[in-house]
Amino acid sequence: MVRPWRSLVFLTSLLVVSTCIIYATEPLSFYIQEYYKAQGKYPKPPSWVGVGTIFVYGFQVGVGTRGVEGFTSQGYKIQIVVGIDTQSNYVAGLELTILSDIRGNVDFSTKLSQIQFVELRSLEVFLSQLARTVPAGVQIQGGYLAGGEFYFAYSSEDYQGVTRYDYTFSKEGALVSGGFLERSGTSSSVGKMELLTVKSVELGSGRLSEEILRVNPSYQVVQVEQMTGMVMAQFQIDVTFNRRLSEGFYGFLLTSSSGYSTSQAQVLGTELIGPAYINPSLLKGEILSIPEIGLRWIVEGQGQMGGVQTAFYVQGVRVAVYEYDRNGVLLQYARKTHQGYEQARRVR
Known part of the structure; x- marks a missing residue:
C-alpha cells in the first residue's frame, strides 16, 4: 500500500x-x-x-x-x-x-x-x-x-x-x-x-482520463494593482504530473519561475479537481450554490479562449472567472485580490 x-x-x-x-x-x-x-x-x-x-x-x-x-x-x-x-x-x-x-x-x-x-x-x-x-x-x-x-x-x-x-x-x-x-x-x-x-451537495462523478492528468500545462501569471494598473508581479507556473498517490489522489510538481528565482513544490489533485484541471462532469449549469452566504459557482458559456467559462459570484458580485477546455484543463483565470486582481493564461 x-x-x-x-x-x-x-x-x-x-x-x-x-x-x-x-x-x-x-x-x-x-x-x-x-x-x-x-x-x-x-x-x-x-x-x-x-x-x-x-x-x-x-x-x-x-x-x-x-x-x-x-x-x-x-x-x-x-x-x-x-x-x-x-x-x-x-x-x-x-x-x-x-x-x-x-x-x-x-x-x-x-x-x-x-x-x-x-x-x-x-x-x-x-x-x-x-x-x-x-x-x-x-x-x-x-x-x-x-x-x-x-x-x-x-x-x-x-x-x-x-x-x-x-x-x-x-x-x-x-x-x-x-x-x-x-x-x-x-x-x-x-x-x-x-x-x-x-x-x-452532489458533485460530479466519473474517472479522470490519463490525458487530463498528463497535459502538463504552463501559465503566465500577472498580479495588477487596481488603481494604477501597475503590474506588481509576473511569473510562470509549470504543472507536471508526478504519480498516482492512491485511489483518486494524484501528485503534481509545480514549478514557479520569474526572472529572479525558481521554486518547486509537490501539490495535490483529486478525481474532482486539481492544480490545473476540473472533472468535466462538473462543467454543467450550477456547479455550487450556498445560498446562506450568497455564493454561486456557475457555468456562463463560452469563454475568451473558446472553452467553458465558469464564474464565482458572492452576493451577486462576480469575484472570479475560471475557463476550462472541454476536457476540463484550465485555460485561464482571473480573480479579485485586495489590491486589484490576478490573472493567469495558459501558454503551453
Whole structure:
C-alpha cells in the first residue's frame, strides 16, 4: 500500500495565491502530525462526512501596528470535501476564502488542503503529555464542555511577544470554532473563525482520463494593482504530473519561475479537481450554490479562449472567472485580490 502522505507538502495550487496568515507552529497541525506518526493514519472523519460535504465558517481578521492605522477584514471560509483516502483517512478539501474590508475591497482565493478532524480521547492525552513537557512561558488548557464538545488553548509568552491559539471541536471531532492572537513588538494580529453551517451537495462523478492528468500545462501569471494598473508581479507556473498517490489522489510538481528565482513544490489533485484541471462532469449549469452566504459557482458559456467559462459570484458580485477546455484543463483565470486582481493564461 502506498503511503505518500508523510513527505507530501500540500501547498497552494495554481488556482490560488492565498492571502491567509500561515501558522508555522500551529498546535492543531502539530497534534495531527503526531497522531499520524503514532497511528500511521489521520484521525477518522465523522461517518456523515463524504465527498460533497461543505463546512461554512465565518471569520474576522485584524492586523495592526501601534500608532498606525490597522487593517481589518471579514468574510467566509468554505471547505468542500473533494476526496477521502480510505487508507490514511486523509480528507482533501477545496477551500474557498472570501475576504472584504471596510473600503469594500474583495479578496477571493481557492486552494486544495487537508480538512482536519480530531479524535477527542487522543487529543486529551496529547494535551496532557504536552503540558508536562512545555517550557516556561507556555500554557496548555483543555477539556470537555457541558455539551460534550472539547476545548483547548495554547499560549506562549516571552520577551519577543505573545502567541495564543484556541479551538473548540464537536463531539465527533469537527472544528466548531478557532481563534488566534499574535503580538510581537508594536505589531499584532488577531482572528476568529466560527462554524456557521454544514451541508452536503452532489458533485460530479466519473474517472479522470490519463490525458487530463498528463497535459502538463504552463501559465503566465500577472498580479495588477487596481488603481494604477501597475503590474506588481509576473511569473510562470509549470504543472507536471508526478504519480498516482492512491485511489483518486494524484501528485503534481509545480514549478514557479520569474526572472529572479525558481521554486518547486509537490501539490495535490483529486478525481474532482486539481492544480490545473476540473472533472468535466462538473462543467454543467450550477456547479455550487450556498445560498446562506450568497455564493454561486456557475457555468456562463463560452469563454475568451473558446472553452467553458465558469464564474464565482458572492452576493451577486462576480469575484472570479475560471475557463476550462472541454476536457476540463484550465485555460485561464482571473480573480479579485485586495489590491486589484490576478490573472493567469495558459501558454503551453
